[in-house]
Amino acid sequence: MSVSVQITQRLGDFALDASFESEGGVTALFGPSGCGKTSVINAIAGLSRPDAGHIRLGDQVLFDGETGVFVPPHKRRIGYVFQEPRLFPHMSVGQNIGYGRPNQLYSTRGDGGLAVLGIEHLMERYPRDLSGGEAQRVAIARALTSQPKVLLMDEPLAALDDARKTDFLPYLQALVAKTSIPVFYVSHAMSEVAQLADHLVVMRDGRVVRSGALAQLLSDPAAISDIGVREAGAILNVTVAQADASDGLSVLATSAGRLFLPKVQAEDGTAMRVRIRASDVILSKDKPDGLSALNILPCTVTQIHEGQGPGVAVALRSGEDALMARITRRSARTMGLTAGLRCYAVIKSVSVAPTDMGGRGTG
Incomplete structure (x- = not known):
């Protein structure tokens, strides 16, 4: 499913001017902290309203500054996984996952979708009894229960150390391979992006400076100044x-x-x-x-x-x-x-x- 984003937005002293297109798969928004990555996916989710431009998901227009179209967040069918799991502490894992509308992938314990995330055995536990990686996997499963058309992930591994990131990445890879849901993955860690993404959007100071197929951009010598010498x-x-x-x-x-x-x-x-x-x-x-x-x-x-x-x-x-x-x-x-x-x-x-x-x- 194609996604087209062309938006401008004033956020206090920060000016966002982002434009790119993606043909599905995993699109990584990469850049240093404060460059506007989270602001872009908040706009896609409907958590903020741009000043001008458009956001299109396939044939559906989520936002259009000229015509005044603005689909509210609860009608966009978008799953959002934050840096912190944000699980309900008084609910078990099973109850957290079931909080959204059950779908075909994550409706029962024996379902293959839960097996991909490796959390079938956690259904009776509570968030306080989970590791950081387990909690994030539960958060992903919960985001998918609403049958989202798009999954947004805002630095989901930021709170994990390197060892736990290494353990967690295979679950994300398996999930991406199993589903056909377009994913927007925000990160400033190229090691994560290189393993997961198909398309790369590089941002600096609120603007998109590079956008294209991941493998092509990473091997382009002219892109070093935007990607970073150490990450190239x-x-x-x-x-x-x-x-x-x-x-x-x-x-x-x-x-x-x-x-x-x-x-x-x-x-x-x-x-x-x-x-x-x-x-x-x-x-x-x-x-x-x-x-x-x-x-x-x-x-x-x-x-x-x-x-x-x-x-x-x-x-x-x-x-x-x-x-x-x-x-x-x-x-x-x-x-x-x-x-x-x-x-x-x-x-x-x-x-x-x-x-x-x-x-x-x-x-």
Whole structure:
């Protein structure tokens, strides 16, 4: 289902001017705190009314500044998951989930939808007896009981530490894979976005500065200044060739070779995404020998982007995948890097964190 947002809104001293379109799947709104991400999804939910523009969900107009259309929140059929679970403390998990109108996915304990979220066994517990991750899963199930046309998620992992985020992400991935509900996911953590999203909307100071397919934007050297130097990189589509290599590593097959990375919790043959940061890629004109690094992929330089500082972003094609390396301008010149040059990308196994592996293959 397509979603079209083009809105302007004055919020005190803050000016929101956001415009983008999404064709369903998971759309991530990414950017630093205070850039307007939550303001956008509040407008989609009907919790605030823009000054001008429009919000369209498929053929339905939720807001139109010219015609005066403004569908109230309770008639939009939109599910909203906040940073905090906001469960009713006096209700059990089952009662919290059943608070909304039951739907086909989440109507009974034995239902497959609850199994995806892994909360079937929690029905009799109360919020005080749940972990942070369990409470958020319950909040998601409750949001889905109203059969929403769209699911809004405002940094649902913000209150979890890294270990619990790693445990929680597979539930979100399974949920996204099972349902066809468009999801708008607000986050300033690229590790989450890279595993979940199909479409990326990058915001700065109330404006959309980049919008497009996630894999294309992350591998675009020109987007580094908007995404952030530390977050810039690329997504590789891989297949688990050997989940347990018996030495703490997994073997993942790419379109150009194999990667040896920290052990993944997946079965052989599973399609996954792996995010490789540009800063973790070293380039060599000749195939290296005698290195401690296990991952060496053949590449072709497709583009070189020079910024204002000493760094250079090098876009690469590795088989059917895009990669990106961030090296110094001096290194690029010494190596004689130009578009079309064949080289090798060297990636340390330990540089790829568990949170950078998972999700669904992007095809």
